[in-house]
Amino acid sequence: MKIGIIGGTGDIGKGLSLRISDKHEIILGSREAAKACEAADATVCTLRDRNCTGLCHGASNEEAVRDADIVVISLPFQHVAPTLAGINPTYLENKIVISPVNPMGKKDGYFFFDRPEEGSAALAIQKMLPASAKLVTAFNNIAAHKWTLLDEELDYTVAVCGDDAEAKKVVMQLVSEVSRLQAVDAGPLAVAGIVESITPLVLNIAKFNGLKDVGVHFG
Amino acid sequence: MKIGIIGGTGDIGKGLSLRISDKHEIILGSREAAKACEAADATVCTLRDRNCTGLCHGASNEEAVRDADIVVISLPFQHVAPTLAGINPTYLENKIVISPVNPMGKKDGYFFFDRPEEGSAALAIQKMLPASAKLVTAFNNIAAHKWTLLDEELDYTVAVCGDDAEAKKVVMQLVSEVSRLQAVDAGPLAVAGIVESITPLVLNIAKFNGLKDVGVHFG
Known part of the structure; x- marks a missing residue:
């Protein structure tokens, strides 16, 4: 499958390209395609140093969406609306879209869930997508910088939410291909x-x- | 310590009396003191069958609060306000109060968090208590019927929230005395x-x- 990552130069883009580009083609998207190409090159070099190969390249966010079978939105919540507004919505039609987005804030020394009006980032993002897009949430609770620590397994549970049973199944399969994620x-x-x-x-x-790097296990 | 449990005939009351009444005096409270006495007797018998002993007795909810050092509110959220309204508030003054209360509902085949106006059961309950009471949340995510399965360890993380550092410390110590809870x-x-x-x-x-019996581990 071709996986296009909006905001692909972040930890999730780096992590997915390092960890599953041997199985899936990863397209890292960025506002600046050159930055995404650099990140993709870095991944390929890291993999080569380990005698591994992977299919990974950089693009603009819009190209990453256009060319993907599955789209991952790897952005801070407040950047999602303006970024999606700059992408031709027909490129998102009928596609599986993964949201790992967690709206949060910090005050008085602690982090809090900055609950959008809709109740969640997922429900807010759903409104921004074409009706035919199949939104699924996944990869929400993985400590950001753990993604790129290739010598460490990601031994966590990933709770997946979605309304399209088939899309959810595809995403759960994809999740289970990453390190030891369940x-x-x-x-x-x-x-x-x-x-x-x-x-x-x-x-x-x-x-x-x-x-x-605290993560979560359900069991 | 004396631990008084409002709604003590439920799973948490049974579980705590079975699991830590060798270390702490457990007072099971109930609307009907006779029912609480029965539950306490059952605990003592179960422990005796295993050649263990425990200090556990039944009482009214009000007596359980009055005689306790630490109060546990083991009630469905909608029963908390009417139950606390029937208890002399001076009995709660300066005491540590533990809330394991989770407001939730079910619709279309799934469970949802039935978010109180205040944002949580804890913040709603805080308003019902005297200002000197020290509210701490604990034991929220333990599968109800696991409490009473004495042959099974409770191997979960318990996330503890509270605004009084000293009270939180006491509750965290108490939690860690129960089975393998962390x-x-x-x-x-x-x-x-x-x-x-x-x-x-x-x-x-x-x-x-x-x-x-799905539970949660953070780590």
Whole structure:
């Protein structure tokens, strides 16, 4: 499959390109295509140093969406609306779109879930997409910089929410191909806000307990 | 310490009396003191059958609060306000109060967080308590019937929220005395809603993945 990542120069783009570009073609998108090409080159070099290969290249955000089978929106919540506004919406039609977006803020030394009016980033983003796009949330609670630590396995549960059963299945399969991630079906998009809010929670747990890279396991 | 449990005939009351009444005096409270006495007797018998002992007795909810050092509110959210209204508030003054309360509902086959106006059960309950009471949330995400399965360890993380550092420390110590529970400081009461909302999430994960007794580990 071709996976196009909006905001692909961030940790998720780097992580996915390092970890699954041997199985899927990864298109890193960026506002500046040159930056995305640089990030893609860096991935290919890292993999080559390890005697691995991967199919990964850079593009503009719009090209990454246009050429992808599955689109990942790897952006801070406040950048999602303006970025999607700059992309031809027909490129998103009928596609699976993955949101790992967690709206959050920080005050008085702790992180909080900055709940959008719609109840979650997922429900807000759904309104920005064509009706035929199939939005699924995944990869929400993985400590950002863990993605790129190739010597460390990602041994977490990924709670996946979505309203399209088939799309959810495809995303759960994709998740399970990444390191040791275990995908679980966490229900419809209506409850995605719970999963999104776990990210400020694990950041607080890390902060208040002197821990690093706290993730979540359900079981 | 004396631990008084409002709604003590439920799973948390049974679980705490079975699991830590060798270390702490447990007072099970109930609307009907006779029912609480029965539940306490059942605990003592179960422990005796295992050649263990425990200090556990039944009382009215009000007596359980009056005689306790630490109060646990083990009630469905909608019963908290009417129950607390029937208890002399001076009995709660200066006491540590533990809320394991998770407001939730079910519709279209999935569970959702039934977010109180205040943002969480904890923030709503805080308004019902005297200002000197020290509210701490704990034990929110433990699968209800796991509490009483004495042959099974509770191997979960308990995210503890509260605004009084000393009270939080006491509660975290208490949590860590129960089976294999690991307490972590999850920040102020302001973010307790995140922890509360994990309970409908784990119920959905259990339901949609054919699992039983799903709990949570942070790490």
